[in-house]
Amino acid sequence: MSGPLTERRQTILKLVIQEFVDTATPVASETLVRKYRLPVSPATVRNDMAALEELGFLTHPHTSGGRIPTDAGYRFFVENLMERTSLSPAEQRMIRHQFYQVRGELDQWVQLACAVLARTAHNASVATAPRAEQLRFKSLELIAIHETMALAVMVFHGGIVKQQTLPIEPGRTPEDLRRAAGIVSDLLADTTLSRAEELAATATFNGIPLSDFERGLVDLVVRAMQAFEEQAQEQIYSDGLLEMLSQPEFLPASGRDDAERAIERMRRTLEILKSGRGLSPLIPQALASGGVQVIIGGEHGEDAMRDYSVILARYGVEGAIAGVLGVIGPTRMAYPRSISTVRYIASLMSNLLAELYNVNARPSEVETDPNGDQRA
Amino acid sequence: MSGPLTERRQTILKLVIQEFVDTATPVASETLVRKYRLPVSPATVRNDMAALEELGFLTHPHTSGGRIPTDAGYRFFVENLMERTSLSPAEQRMIRHQFYQVRGELDQWVQLACAVLARTAHNASVATAPRAEQLRFKSLELIAIHETMALAVMVFHGGIVKQQTLPIEPGRTPEDLRRAAGIVSDLLADTTLSRAEELAATATFNGIPLSDFERGLVDLVVRAMQAFEEQAQEQIYSDGLLEMLSQPEFLPASGRDDAERAIERMRRTLEILKSGRGLSPLIPQALASGGVQVIIGGEHGEDAMRDYSVILARYGVEGAIAGVLGVIGPTRMAYPRSISTVRYIASLMSNLLAELYNVNARPSEVETDPNGDQRA
DNA sequence: CCTTAGCACTCTCGCCTCACGAGTGCTAAC
DNA sequence: GTTAGCACTCGTGAGGCGAGAGTGCTAAGG
Numbered sequence: 001m002s003g004p005l006t007e008r009r010q011t012i013l014k015l016v017i018q019e020f021v022d023t024a025t026p027v028a029s030e031t032l033v034r035k036y037r038l039p040v041s042p043a044t045v046r047n048d049m050a051a052l053e054e055l056g057f058l059t060h061p062h063t064s065g066g067r068i069p070t071d072a073g074y075r076f077f078v079e080n081l082m083e084r085t086s087l088s089p090a091e092q093r094m095i096r097h098q099f100y101q102v103r104g105e106l107d108q109w110v111q112l113a114c115a116v117l118a119r120t121a122h123n124a125s126v127a128t129a130p131r132a133e134q135l136r137f138k139s140l141e142l143i144a145i146h147e148t149m150a151l152a153v154m155v156f157h158g159g160i161v162k163q164q165t166l167p168i169e170p171g172r173t174p175e176d177l178r179r180a181a182g183i184v185s186d187l188l189a190d191t192t193l194s195r196a197e198e199l200a201a202t203a204t205f206n207g208i209p210l211s212d213f214e215r216g217l218v219d220l221v222v223r224a225m226q227a228f229e230e231q232a233q234e235q236i237y238s239d240g241l242l243e244m245l246s247q248p249e250f251l252p253a254s255g256r257d258d259a260e261r262a263i264e265r266m267r268r269t270l271e272i273l274k275s276g277r278g279l280s281p282l283i284p285q286a287l288a289s290g291g292v293q294v295i296i297g298g299e300h301g302e303d304a305m306r307d308y309s310v311i312l313a314r315y316g317v318e319g320a321i322a323g324v325l326g327v328i329g330p331t332r333m334a335y336p337r338s339i340s341t342v343r344y345i346a347s348l349m350s351n352l353l354a355e356l357y358n359v360n361a362r363p364s365e366v367e368t369d370p371n372g373d374q375r376a
Numbered sequence: 377m378s379g380p381l382t383e384r385r386q387t388i389l390k391l392v393i394q395e396f397v398d399t400a401t402p403v404a405s406e407t408l409v410r411k412y413r414l415p416v417s418p419a420t421v422r423n424d425m426a427a428l429e430e431l432g433f434l435t436h437p438h439t440s441g442g443r444i445p446t447d448a449g450y451r452f453f454v455e456n457l458m459e460r461t462s463l464s465p466a467e468q469r470m471i472r473h474q475f476y477q478v479r480g481e482l483d484q485w486v487q488l489a490c491a492v493l494a495r496t497a498h499n500a501s502v503a504t505a506p507r508a509e510q511l512r513f514k515s516l517e518l519i520a521i522h523e524t525m526a527l528a529v530m531v532f533h534g535g536i537v538k539q540q541t542l543p544i545e546p547g548r549t550p551e552d553l554r555r556a557a558g559i560v561s562d563l564l565a566d567t568t569l570s571r572a573e574e575l576a577a578t579a580t581f582n583g584i585p586l587s588d589f590e591r592g593l594v595d596l597v598v599r600a601m602q603a604f605e606e607q608a609q610e611q612i613y614s615d616g617l618l619e620m621l622s623q624p625e626f627l628p629a630s631g632r633d634d635a636e637r638a639i640e641r642m643r644r645t646l647e648i649l650k651s652g653r654g655l656s657p658l659i660p661q662a663l664a665s666g667g668v669q670v671i672i673g674g675e676h677g678e679d680a681m682r683d684y685s686v687i688l689a690r691y692g693v694e695g696a697i698a699g700v701l702g703v704i705g706p707t708r709m710a711y712p713r714s715i716s717t718v719r720y721i722a723s724l725m726s727n728l729l730a731e732l733y734n735v736n737a738r739p740s741e742v743e744t745d746p747n748g749d750q751r752a
Numbered sequence: 753c754c755t756t757a758g759c760a761c762t763c764t765c766g767c768c769t770c771a772c773g774a775g776t777g778c779t780a781a782c
Numbered sequence: 783g784t785t786a787g788c789a790c791t792c793g794t795g796a797g798g799c800g801a802g803a804g805t806g807c808t809a810a811g812g
Contacts, residue, residue, distance in 0.1 A: 026804090028803075028804055028805085029804075029805080030803095030804080040755075040756090041755070041756050041757080042756090042804095043755075043756055043757070043758095043806095044754085044755055044756070046804090046805065046806075047754090047755085047806095049805095050805095050806080060804090060805085062762080062763055062764065062804095062805095063761080063762045063763055063764095063804080063805065063806085064761090064762055064763045064764065064802090064803055064804045064805060065763075065764070065803070065804065065805085066803090066804070066805085104540040104541045104542055105539075105540055105541075106541055107539070138521075139519060141517050141519055141529070143515060143517055143529070143531050145514075145531070145534075145535050145732065146733070149535070149731075149732055151531060151535065151537060153517070153519070153529050153539075155519050155521070155527060158521075159521050159525070159527065159541065161527060161529075161539060163481075163483070163529075163537060163539075164480040164481055165480045165481075165482055165535065165732065166480060241646065241650075242643070242646050242647065242650060245642075245643060245646065246643075250639070251639065252636055252639060260628055262639060263626070263627065263628060263638060263639060263642070266621075266639070266642060267618070267621060267622075270617065270618050270621065271618065274617075274618060355525075356521065356525055356541065357522070402775090404774075404775055404776085405775075405776080406774095406775080416784075416785090417784070417785050417786080418775095418785090419777095419784075419785055419786070419787095420783085420784055420785070422775090422776065422777075423777095423783090423784085425776095426776090426777080436775090436776085437793095438775095438791080438792055438793060439775080439776065439777090439790085439791045439792055439793095440773085440774055440775045440776065440790090440791060440792050440793065441774070441775065441776090441792080441793070442774090442775070442776090
């Protein structure tokens with residue numbers, strides 16, 4: 001009964017999605033014909049729409065009022081209909097420029113990525129800080145703040161830095177601190193957590209027992225590494241909430257109950273972004289796969305996310321460090337643009353990190369086209 | 377015509393505010409009599425209410441439907457009617473415990489303060505990071521990340537730390553880095569920005585010209601200090617948006633236009649918190665004065681804030697470092713509780729900072745009652 | 753078999769009306 | 783100064799109605 005998915009029907013599906021993404025209102029057969037100068041009549045379009053509906057790609061909320069895409073419709077669009085675009089060179093340049101301005105301050109990269117993603121994709125963005133696949137200690141520095149307080153700066157492989165203040169006994173000289181830090185650095189150099197724990201248990205360095213102070217420092221490092229490892233639930237940064245909430249989905253179209261639902265949606269959205277519920281399960285998945293992942297609506301079963309789509313990409317340096325960034329918004333989303341934005345920024349971040357890792361290090365500016373080295 | 381502000385009228389004002397804060401609905405004369413077992417009749421209460429209205433402390437939105445307090449009403453309540461309470465010892469203990477858990481990681485204090493404030497006051501919270509009244513350099517450390525990349529950790533007086541990666545030439549040994557950092561540290565030790573700029577211009581240390589590398593480091597420090605200084609618009613952290621948005625003010629009471637207004641309010645609120653518009657002007661004020669500041673509604677002229685009250689307190693160490701933290705929410709707010717929460721957390725943070733500054737340094741746990749040393 | 757014109761049908765949206773109830777303001781008595 | 787009684791106001795929600803939009807169907811045409 002439903003008939004085959006002819007060329008024309010695919011075109012109509014594509015146009016319905018385009019139009020719906022633009023206007024956020026159900027699209028009628030006549031609108032489509034008029035706006036895109038289709039060489040067929042509205043009735044024909046209606047027939048095709050009915051077929052698309054039976055195929056599960058379209059639906060209509062009310063008897064009257066046009067069609068809207070289903071999750072499956074969006075899925076088909078993303079897989080088969082959408083042309084793959086890139087951000088315009090001007091936009092790429094602008095984005096690179098912003099990253100250039102905070103070069104060096106790598107603790108700001110993630111936030112910047114979120115901000116840029118949100119502004120460019122007109123939706124909320126999420127990102128996790130880059131995380132080493134296995135944390136390895138590099139060195140420890142102690143910096144006196146005053147007589148009884150010092151700052152411990154722990155550096156791990158891959159530029160990950162953690163700092164912590166600790167109380168010290170008044171007598172210690174800067175030289176003292178330096179020597180103790182040096183011993184601990186040498187002892188723990190290049191160790192992973194499990195090895196560090198072993199070494200901490202022996203409490204000796206080259207056969208010589210550690211002093212109390214040194215043992216305290218070793219413990220500090222081990223605790224920091226444990227804390228890092230235990231933090232299974234990756235912290236998710238996000239931005240652009242306002243951007244997303246300006247989408248018409250969050251405006252009360254009409255009627256009082258619709259308004260109430262809009263508010264409820266808003267609150268839900270906030271919760272999702274704040275707690276990461278519904279988002280966290282996607283992270284490992286995105287980390288595992290290369291390329292850009294698109295999760296549309298309730299596809300992966302999380303009910304809270306039924307009305308949202310997520311576009312995620314992994315970024316980082318192969319075999320060393322990786323994080324995830326992406327865009328989240330209503331299923332009615334400009335997929336091509338969002339996807340290219342996510343892809344571009346992930347590549348950019350990857351390049352920046354690679355530079356930090358001295359893999360293909362480049363003078364100091366990112367110039368390569370980050371779209372090139374990205375898998376499908 | 378309006379008559380004097382008798383004792384009973386003050387009581388009624390107080391009860392109206394209490395009741396309205398509790399229920400978020402306009403309070404009727406009869407409700408008041410019934411609920412608080414007043415020894416007078418509803419009619420009498422109505423008369424007093426009318427008087428309070430003429431005095432500008434109450435208003436009623438519609439002819440029918442009870443009274444609600446005006447900004448002036450809240451103001452009078454806060455100044456004269458409210459009993460000054462403290463957080464319960466149990467709550468104080470719980471809060472201290474949370475801070476104890478992140479002792480050492482002072483970059484998390486502000487965030488924690490925000491989180492705790494929001495949860496305790498059931499409203500959104502804001503805070504600025506502690507800021508030295510005048511930034512003074514302390515020392516610089518260079519830590520190699522790999523052959524061509526180093527991490528510069530700049531420490532300023534008061535435990536303020538800024539880190540930045542910088543590219544280095546491949547040949548440099550750790551000893552090289554340490555020496556260069558030492559020279560720069562000595563050169564710039566204890567300088568303020570203007571002095572550092574002068575020293576950077578001469579580019580000599582004890583008469584000996586600096587190497588290119590050392591000059592680069594000096595520039596790095598100066599730029600960091602400039603960036604810090606220029607950041608006139610203090611970054612405002614915030615939390616508890618969700619907490620605030622669960623307040624009934626953000627629910628559509630009835631009718632479609634009310635729903636629309638609720639959403640609009642929500643969006644506004646987001647903007648206020650994100651951009652700090654309407655909040656920023658209050659910061660310097662709060663920094664200047666001791667004690668807790670209460671700004672009710674549009675009192676200070678900012679229109680965007682007409683429906684919000686802000687409770688701010690300064691925290692920090694006298695003459696050294698200071699920040700601001702507080703609560704923001706609808707004018708219908710539990711002022712006594714909010715104020716005591718803000719006061720308590722400000723004192724707690726002050727104590728923690730004092731410890732870091734070695735003023736009245738204490739073993740490592742905060743035990744004093746932070747309410748003690750707070751001015752009115 | 754595909755396409756198209758015509759038309760009845762359905763459903764939302766906005767508007768109006770109306771009755772109800774809550775709470776007040778006023779007046780007069782205590 | 784306080785209180786009872788009562789008329790009045792106004793928000794609220796339910797129900798009804800007309801207009802308009804867009805479809806589904808049917809039958810005719812290529």
